[in-house]
Amino acid sequence: MKSQDAWRPSACLHHLKRRAEILANIRQFFSERQVLEVETPLMCQFTVTDPHVTGIPALYQSMGSSITRTLFLQTSPEYAMKRLLAAGIGSIYQISKAFRQGEVGRLHNPEFTMLEWYRLDFDHHALMDEMDALLQQILKTPPAERVSYGDLFRHYLGINPHTADEAVLIASAAEKNIPVSGTLPNRDAWLDLLWTHYIEPLVGQIRPLFLYDFPVSQAALAKIRNESQPVASRFEVYFKGIELANGFHELQDGKEQAKRFVLDLALRKELGISERLIDDRLLAALEHGLPACAGVALGIDRLMMLALECDQIADVISFAFDKA
Amino acid sequence: MAVYTTNEIRGGMKVMIDNDPCVILDNEFVKPGKGQAFNRIKYRNLKSGRVVERTWKSGDSIPGADVVDVEAQYLYNDGSHWHFMTNETFEQYVMDDKDLADAKQWLKEQSECVLTLFNGTPLAVTAPNFVILKIVETDPGVRGDTSGGGGKPAKLETGAVVRVPLFVQEGEIIKVDTRIGEYVSRVKE
Numbered sequence: 405m406k407s408q409d410a411w412r413p414s415a416c417l418h419h420l421k422r423r424a425e426i427l428a429n430i431r432q433f434f435s436e437r438q439v440l441e442v443e444t445p446l447m448c449q450f451t452v453t454d455p456h457v458t459g460i461p462a463l464y465q466s467m468g469s470s471i472t473r474t475l476f477l478q479t480s481p482e483y484a485m486k487r488l489l490a491a492g493i494g495s496i497y498q499i500s501k502a503f504r505q506g507e508v509g510r511l512h513n514p515e516f517t518m519l520e521w522y523r524l525d526f527d528h529h530a531l532m533d534e535m536d537a538l539l540q541q542i543l544k545t546p547p548a549e550r551v552s553y554g555d556l557f558r559h560y561l562g563i564n565p566h567t568a569d570e571a572v573l574i575a576s577a578a579e580k581n582i583p584v585s586g587t588l589p590n591r592d593a594w595l596d597l598l599w600t601h602y603i604e605p606l607v608g609q610i611r612p613l614f615l616y617d618f619p620v621s622q623a624a625l626a627k628i629r630n631e632s633q634p635v636a637s638r639f640e641v642y643f644k645g646i647e648l649a650n651g652f653h654e655l656q657d658g659k660e661q662a663k664r665f666v667l668d669l670a671l672r673k674e675l676g677i678s679e680r681l682i683d684d685r686l687l688a689a690l691e692h693g694l695p696a697c698a699g700v701a702l703g704i705d706r707l708m709m710l711a712l713e714c715d716q717i718a719d720v721i722s723f724a725f726d727k728a
Numbered sequence: 729m730a731v732y733t734t735n736e737i738r739g740g741m742k743v744m745i746d747n748d749p750c751v752i753l754d755n756e757f758v759k760p761g762k763g764q765a766f767n768r769i770k771y772r773n774l775k776s777g778r779v780v781e782r783t784w785k786s787g788d789s790i791p792g793a794d795v796v797d798v799e800a801q802y803l804y805n806d807g808s809h810w811h812f813m814t815n816e817t818f819e820q821y822v823m824d825d826k827d828l829a830d831a832k833q834w835l836k837e838q839s840e841c842v843l844t845l846f847n848g849t850p851l852a853v854t855a856p857n858f859v860i861l862k863i864v865e866t867d868p869g870v871r872g873d874t875s876g877g878g879g880k881p882a883k884l885e886t887g888a889v890v891r892v893p894l895f896v897q898e899g900e901i902i903k904v905d906t907r908i909g910e911y912v913s914r915v916k917e
Contacts, residue, residue: 454847456763478788506735506786507765509757583782585745588764593785596763601783640761670917 414724419712426542426711427499427704430519433538437553439495439521444484446501450683451476451660452483453668454624455675456462458505472638476725477503478699481520482625483686486654489697490689497521499704510716511646513725517704523699528626528653532614535641535649543710545643547614554633556615557595560603561692564631565595566619573598589675592621608642615640618695625661626652641702642709658690729792732757734784735766742774742795745782749774749793749846756858759786772845774851777829793846800843801852802835810835821850831855833888834906855906861885861890862901866892879911 413420434441451459459476465655478484482503502518523531523600536548557565561576568576573594577584582601587592610723616639620628623636637653665682672679708720718724732743734755741752750771759765764785772779774795784790800821802812810828812821820845825832827850834855835841844852866882879891881904890904903912903913 454762456759456765472769506760507757508735509759512757512759583780584781585784586788588785595765596760597766597783600760600766601768602761622762647761701761 407583409726410428413722414727415720415722417439417683419708419714419720420722422712423551423708426708429542430499430704433485433541434450434497434521435541437534437686439523440493440495442485442488442496442498443499443500444478444481444488446478446503448478448484449475450483450685452479453665453680453682454671455477455668455677457672458677460503462504478539479504480518482615483683485520485522485699486686486694487689489524492695492696495521495523495697509727511706511709513705513717515722515725515728516721517719518701518702519704519707520699520701522654522697522699524695526698528616528639528651528652528698531653531700532616532653535614535651535700535702536612539641539643541708543612543643545610546576548641549608550614550616550649551613552605552617552635553619554617554635556603556607557598560606561598566635570594574667577601588672595619595622604642604647605645609644612641612643612648623655623664624652625655625664627655639700644708646710647703648706648710649700649701649702651698653698654696656694658687661690662687702716729794731789731791733789734769734786737767737769738792741791744770744791744793745771745773749795749851750780751795753779758783771836774846794848795844795851796847797842797844797854800841800853802837802839802841804837810853812841812850814843815840816841821845823850823853827851828853831906833886834859834861834904836861836886857905857907858903858912859906860901860903861888863892863896863898866896866898868897883912 430649447462457479459479461476462475464473464475477522481498481500485496485498499519501515505514507514539545554564554566557563561573563576570591573591577597580602582597617635618638620634620636625640626636626638628634628636637650641649664689705717705720712720714720736848737755737898738750739752739754739814743752744766750773751895752771754770755784756768767784767786770781773838799814799815802817803813807882808825810823831853840856843850861884863882864885867880879893883889890911896914901915903915
């Protein structure tokens with residue numbers, strides 16, 4: 405890139421105009437369904453405990469004071485939106501910026517736009533129905549395909565991802581010719597490797613794929629159903645090699661959520677990454693009572709990439725990270 | 729040498745992988761929203777020339793390799809070894825005939841080239857993208873042929889054989905693209 409062009413936008417203006425139309429279309433979609441648009445803070449006291457998501461710190465100083473507080477730019481509006489839900493606001497959506505440390509690439513920008521919404525009395529399947537309607541409206545996609553995480557791994561790799569031990573996953577990666585340098589930290593990382601390197605490129609090419617019922621070790625903030633094979637009521641959306649969304653039938657049990665956060669902290673310690681404080685305001689809201697609901701977050705920039713048939717996220721962002 | 733984390737690795741960087749010097753061709757960041765981050769790195773082993781793809785856990789480190797490219801002149805070969813001299817320092821380097829690979833078919837004495845040095849020892853030599861060489865042997869052309877068509881093989885003064893249009897004759901001087909081994913044009917003497 406010539407340096408005299410460094411001031412220019414990353415995306416062409418045509419894409420930015422289409423982007424505005426699509427955002428208006430999304431707001432229309434939720435307005436028709438009486439889902440309320442909300443705004444929550446970008447700068448927060450707490451950040452997530454999830455070992456795979458790192459918040460970007462922001463330093464705050466009171467006027468005239470030398471004491472600096474470390475706040476975090478939000479990695480998603482989930483916790484604040486759940487506090488609104490617990491306060492009784494009803495079904496809500498938000499289109500906001502989210503920030504993640506170190507995530508730059510063809511599909512990643514450290515600052516990105518997220519659409520997150522929550523529907524009262526929906527489970528993850530009902531929310532998938534609504535997600536499908538949104539994708540059909542915005543991307544003109546055919547109806548999505550739904551496959552459970554377990555079925556997909558059994559079909560493509562002949563393994564049960566809920567029960568297979570780490571050695572089986574390592575052998576499967578070797579058998580599918582996925583060369584890895586060194587070792588990966590745990591079973592879930594090997595599942596992530598098999599998914600991203602082997603299965604994902606083979607699925608969701610013609611119609612979106614809704615992948616649901618995740619291993620309980622990846623439940624995050626989803627309910628766990630104790631069926632013959634316990635699974636997490638979580639889903640993800642994939643289309644044309646792009647991970648587009650992640651949703652949960654939301655866990656309402658504050659004590660169970662607190663336990664999972666403590667597990668996150670233990671895993672952080674094991675991985676040698678920085679400690680975090682647990683967001684006790686979220687836990688207090690769950691204790692007060694989160695209404696039964698399902699929620700999902702969708703990457704707006706990636707949605708734009710698919711709508712505008714772009715190859716990299718910078719093509720749909722006014723000023724991508726290197727030009728921000 | 730410096731050590732890089734996978735997120736600092738860029739195309740063109742020279743690193744040590746499995747004790748061999750390698751050049752990075754591509755580094756793709758792969759990360760599920762709520763899962764393990766990976767770097768899928770494509771590289772060429774500078775010793776074997778093989779292109780390989782391998783995945784690292786994001787944040788792992790890879791040591792840099794002391795590999796530099798220097799401009800040099802090919803001096804002569806003594807039958808088993810090729811001798812070069814760098815343009816800037818006039819230092820002389822010797823390479824074994826078998827290590828020269830593709831480049832040797834394009835080099836004639838006094839040709840400019842690029843020497844890749846690993847820990848101060850020549851690892852590879854790269855011919856210029858374009859070379860001007862004389863045709864020493866080719867079948868007589870067919871009258872009336874313009875460019876296009878099938879062409880014919882022509883042997884050059886360095887021993888390389890390229891396909892040339894039928895109208896190009898023995899003794900003529902031509903420009904060749906060494907990256908693809910193809911005739912570009914005739915050159916007036």
